[in-house]
Amino acid sequence: MEPLRTRRLVLLPLDADRARRLAAGPSGPPGPSDRWAEGYPEAGDRAGAERYLRVLADTGDPAPYGAFEIQRRSDGLMIGGAGFHGPADGAGRVTVGYGLVPAVRGQGYAAEALRALLEHARAQGAVTVSGDTDRANTASQHVMAAAGMHPVGEDARLLYYAVSWTR
Template identity: 45%
Template sequence: MTDLRTPRLRLHPIDTAEGDRIVGRRPAAGDTWADDFPFDGDVHGVRAFLNATAAHGDQRPFGHYRITRTADGKAIGGIGFKGQPDDGCAEVGYGLSPSARGHGYATEALAALLDVAAGHGLSRVVADTTADNVASQRTLERAGFRRVGTNGDLHRYEVPLDAPSRPTLPR
């Protein structure tokens, strides 16, 4: 599978070897990481990807992607599907290293992942975030998601992939 490209980012579908390096926080020769990559959220997301891969085999295209900023070639975070689609729906999660936050990168990466989901026939994508994570809520809203409910401290969001209001990025 090839990398996904946006105007400012490259989303690289990771394999288990790269996943092991990220979880172990041990870059190999050729890995170019931001000083604060991976952060704890990256490790958590990649560990879930590795567990799913061990249990069910290759997850791509519904796996995990390393987010790399094209301006400097540094890995700044991750984004991915939390498992294989079910009944036309998939759940996503994402995170950026602290130094990369506040620049719209998460929204840009999320739009690219929504294109993958739509291109593989999914009808909707869901995500959740905690009530106190206002930045993540705004990211989801900028990517076209709408809050559809709450479950305790979690806010549940979804976006129909055929929605005319869903933002698309120039390629």
């Protein structure tokens, strides 16, 4: 997969080596291009890298619906992760997730990254992208709304969002 570029960010596709370093976290050996912001990778980033490695082992490269590291263009630091939870299903639906280190939250980076993922999914033929967030996570709710996703349901713990297009 090619990197996804926005005005302030580059979403760099994960590969097996990067995913292994992320899964090991800051205590593992860094790679030559690892420039991690303070607090990166977080537990969610490590879990996403482990999920990516399981997908690679079980079904192969998930491209074009893989995982990405979020790099801030201004200083080259990795500030979070974003990506798809797997390939599109038979109806063209994919699920997305994202996360940023605390120091950069509230600056519009998450919505910018999510918009890039939505555009990428649509260009790859997806017709629906969905995501969810804890009821108490109003920041994530604002991110999904700012990126163009709409509330589509809820349960006792989560709120569900989606955006759909026609083919």
